[in-house]
Amino acid sequence: MVETVERLSDQLSAMAETRARSGGTLAEMSSQCTVSLIHKLEAYNSNVNLNVSGISKEPPPNYNDAATSTVSSSSHPTMAFIPSLLRLTSFSTPFLSTLVPSVSLAYGLQALVAVPSIAAQTERFYDLSGSLTYLSCTALSLYLPTIRARYAAAAAGTAKPAWPSLLQAALGRGGGLNWRQAVLSAAVSIWATRLGTYLFRRITADGTDSRFEKIRSSPPQFLVAFFAQATWVTLCLLPVLAINALPATAFAALPASVAATDILGLLLFTGGLSFEVVADRQKDAWVQEKKAKKHSEEFLTRGLWSKSRHPNYFGESTLWTGIAVLAGGVLGRNAGQVGMGFAGMGLGGKVLAGAMAGVSPAFVTFLLLKISGVPLSEDKYDKRYGERKDYKQWKENTPMFVPKL
Numbered sequence: 001m002v003e004t005v006e007r008l009s010d011q012l013s014a015m016a017e018t019r020a021r022s023g024g025t026l027a028e029m030s031s032q033c034t035v036s037l038i039h040k041l042e043a044y045n046s047n048v049n050l051n052v053s054g055i056s057k058e059p060p061p062n063y064n065d066a067a068t069s070t071v072s073s074s075s076h077p078t079m080a081f082i083p084s085l086l087r088l089t090s091f092s093t094p095f096l097s098t099l100v101p102s103v104s105l106a107y108g109l110q111a112l113v114a115v116p117s118i119a120a121q122t123e124r125f126y127d128l129s130g131s132l133t134y135l136s137c138t139a140l141s142l143y144l145p146t147i148r149a150r151y152a153a154a155a156a157g158t159a160k161p162a163w164p165s166l167l168q169a170a171l172g173r174g175g176g177l178n179w180r181q182a183v184l185s186a187a188v189s190i191w192a193t194r195l196g197t198y199l200f201r202r203i204t205a206d207g208t209d210s211r212f213e214k215i216r217s218s219p220p221q222f223l224v225a226f227f228a229q230a231t232w233v234t235l236c237l238l239p240v241l242a243i244n245a246l247p248a249t250a251f252a253a254l255p256a257s258v259a260a261t262d263i264l265g266l267l268l269f270t271g272g273l274s275f276e277v278v279a280d281r282q283k284d285a286w287v288q289e290k291k292a293k294k295h296s297e298e299f300l301t302r303g304l305w306s307k308s309r310h311p312n313y314f315g316e317s318t319l320w321t322g323i324a325v326l327a328g329g330v331l332g333r334n335a336g337q338v339g340m341g342f343a344g345m346g347l348g349g350k351v352l353a354g355a356m357a358g359v360s361p362a363f364v365t366f367l368l369l370k371i372s373g374v375p376l377s378e379d380k381y382d383k384r385y386g387e388r389k390d391y392k393q394w395k396e397n398t399p400m401f402v403p404k405l
Contacts, residue, residue: 118222
């Protein structure tokens with residue numbers, strides 16, 4: 001079993017490295033896999049008799065009769081898999097019918113990667129799987145309403161709706177989506193692609209990750225790490241999943257003009273991502289210079305690292321705050337409340353919408369400041385250089401998180 005898994009890991013690694021050398025990105029890989037899977041499943045199940053709910057505000061129809069007739073009319077048990085899955089993930093509102101499957105996918109994918117990783121005792125694909133989970137959940141939340149609508153059209157014998165166009169939607173030209181859905185999804189995809197590529201290259205070069213030294217040999221602890229990553233993806237991505245899960249009628253009820261929260265959210269995301277990218281590049285350049293013996297510095301105090309001891313973490317927190325602000329501006333409005341099924345809840349509905357948007361930056365910031373980011377780094381450097389005068393001066397004169405002007 002272990003030998004089989006190891007061969008599988010080697011094959012996956014070779015595929016990823018070949019794709020990276022050819023200029024491909026994680027987003028392209030995820031997009032190609034998603035589109036290919038959708039078309040194959042659609043062709044495989046094009047004749048099933050299934051009613052699905054599209055993006056209207058009406059409760060989805062009952063699938064029991066359709067699913068039963070599908071199973072009885074087919075000699076192959078897998079013919080009814082997709083219709084049954086759509087039926088099982090259908091809830092009283094279109095919002096939940098998209099949100100719940102998207103969240104479930106995060107845990108399913110992490111469990112799928114956890115099994116061979118635990119057997120082979122390797123963390124090589126841990127971070128890569130996290131980024132791919134971000135991309136996959138985002139894609140599912142965008143396309144699932146259309147999948148349901150296309151199955152409904154096939155069952156009714158009518159023309160199937162076209163697949164959404166992200167480019168047209170981002171430009172405000174319709175395309176089957178609202179521009180906010182396209183922009184937020186693209187923003188997360190850009191971030192996840194950059195992070196996943198960066199971390200996969202790093203572990204490919206280093207061979208191991210020190211975070212897993214004590215847990216990779218313990219299956220229960222290693223499994224917890226994968227499910228913790230699924231929870232991380234879910235909480236960070238929740239504002240985007242909520243926006244993507246809103247039915248088209250919710251966006252149609254919004255004012256056509258761009259809101260202040262839209263502008264502020266985009267500015268925060270762009271600024272935060274830029275801050276994080278620049279900080280990471282400065283750190284990488286510093287490390288390479290040290291390896292080339294161009295300097296003998298033990299810790300980085302130049303560039304953005306002279307403004308904050310953890311500028312990359314500050315950028316990370318800021319970009320998720322931007323996503324939350326943009327999403328919260330929609331979820332908190334009456335149209336967003338109706339789309340989520342919170343109509344009539346009054347202040348409680350708005351508080352719940354604010355929590356769905358705000359949990360992302362709150363969780364990220366808490367994680368970075370109290371759990372895995374700043375504490376680990378500070379403890380490591382304090383043990384190494386805590387007695388040095390230049391290190392003490394740097395700590396005294398440089399803020400830990402929020403940069404100084």
